[in-house]
Amino acid sequence: MLSIKNLTASINGTPVLKGIDLEIKAGEIHAIMGPNGSGKSTLGKVLVGHPSYEVTGGEVTFDGKNLFDLEPDVRARAGLFMGFQHPIEVPGVSNAAFLRLAYNKKAEAEGRDELDPLEFDDFIREKIKLVSMKEEFLDRSLNEGFSGGEKKRNEILQMAVLEPKLAILDELDSGLDIDALRVLGDAVNRLMRPERALLVITHFPRILETIRPQFVHVLSGGRILKSAGPELAVELEERGYDWVLEEAAAGGSR
Amino acid sequence: MTPAVDASPLSGLLTVPRPEGWEALRTAAEARLTGQELPDTSLEDWKYLDLAALRDLAFRPAVAALPALASADVQPYVHPEMMASRQVFVNGFHAPHASCATGLPPGVRFFPISAASEACRLLGTLGEGAPDLFEDLNTARFTEGAVLLVPQNVRVEVPLHLLFLNRPAGDGALPTVLPRVLVALDRGAELELVEEHHGEGAYLSCPVVEIRVAEGAILRHERIQRESPEAFHFGALKAEVARGGQYHSRTLSFGGRLSRQRPRVRLAEGAEATLDGLALLGGQQVADTHSFLHHAEPHGTSRQLHKCVVDGQARAVFDGQIRVAPGAQVTDAQQQSRNLLLSEKARVDTKPQLEIYADDVKCSHGAAVGQLDPDELFYLQSRGLDPEDARNLLTYGFAADLLARIPVASLRRSLRHLVLARTQAASLGDLA
Ligand SMILES: Nc1ncnc2c1ncn2[C@@H]1O[C@H](COP(=O)(O)OP(=O)(O)O)[C@@H](O)[C@H]1O
């Protein structure tokens, strides 16, 4: 589904990603872990086309298409989604109206029927149950004045509405208490399908107790230093990141 | 009559007989007007608002619509929430058949000012600072308007509607409407007032609204300027808020070829005020706001958010003066001027002015002029909206932000539709 080959990217002329290789197939859940500042968010934002980042090399295909040929909105309608670490606030635009618009743009692109406000009302009521969101948040402006946790809840609501093929979730657990984390983790699991995939970006292993990856990668200094199965997450929880960095340094100097 | 007045566009108004009542007020206003010309841009206050377009037009009092507007003509402007709490004026004349004030609690009085006697002694006494020429014109020659009196401790649950419909015939001159409004809330009273100006054709509208909010009273005031694209609108608002009172207003300017809003608010001890504004402009429109918020006594709070969305060759002006008087300690005043320019030729001039003569105060102000935030654009794009839709939605949101707290649902909805249409966001479907 997603194939990343030797991807390099920089921001303001500073290289941040220094050669990333990653293959994600349908049905898979991958976790990217690593210390702060290692380039995890950058990887996600480069994939969804954030304009601040410059792709300086490498190739990425999504469903066989060159990802970088597609504008960010086209990528989204093609089924790529990122739940951001710091979602943006948009005053004046009601959450419900925005969600309906986003839903209908995708439906239109896929040749499905659009939903009118009444139909969408029924549809969204089901979706907010999935993420245990209070109805009042639908009438509020998109993310405006939402707490960190409420914003994350809203990101997963958007994911539930858009049902992406590949969802990149960046630090879902920041700002969430343990109960909310479980609710949102369960919601993400319920949205998972054999034809879909997940890329979970996280500094803390905690969320991987709910969303269980088959593959865990450690990203540091803009490179993937180590890839393994879920046992790696357990080891990182127990031992932290330093040993991976040391191991990689030793390997590199060999 | 001096020659200067004769030569100016004002003479057509000042030569008509002086209307009855408020003799002293009118005499004083006329004295100030004598010899006055329309201000030009060499004056600091009018630097950005060029009145040249008015200079060659002779102002004449508007005449009553004939035939009188049928109720079907008025119906589109009536809100179900304010069905039985409205006063309607057409071309500045009271329209009794279109008005209905039966839904008000006992003691609340809402009636045409022509039915008030000079016993309304408050008139002309409220607010501070020198009136400008348009306010003086109103004082000298107004014949109609509304009086609204709310007795002590009465909390009015229904919102009240003051509707001014302007579609006067020109006959070569510039028809002029001079509505006068007096609102007085006695101690502990509470009220929500919607003031709307709508119109068609070319005319000059110079409303003057005077407000007294007594101790502990609360007035919420929505002001909607939807004059015609060819109209001129120069409005004065003068409010005095007594100790612990609250005055919250939102002025939304959509219409008018040239317009100015001139709100002036005086806050006594512990009083609170909100003075929000929005100007949504396109084409060749020029809209100007000159506001003056006076913290005359300690412990006052004020919030002012002024937004302009300017497209085409339009121009917005914001001159926001806040004065904290000597001794007005523990004042908390915040002012924000936020402006969105949608075209190369659009222009905003924003000038916050804080004059602080007390030392223990919390005052802040900020002004921003710019385009849409790239991070917000990207966020919407990342959810599948194409760049154009994302831009339109954000522009809509920037303006619609100020509508969210309008308490009258049907008004809020219709204004959202207006903003949708004016920000090219209508194609996005019904977001209201
Ligand atoms: N806007 C920016 N300007 C300059 N450097 C940036 C910017 N954003 C991120 N970086 C740098 O890129 C690196 C990777 O950041 P990020 O991808 O956010 O890391 P992570 O998500 O792993 O914590 C960091 O060293 C950070 O300082």
Ligand SMILES: [Mg+2]
């Ligand atoms: Mg990050």
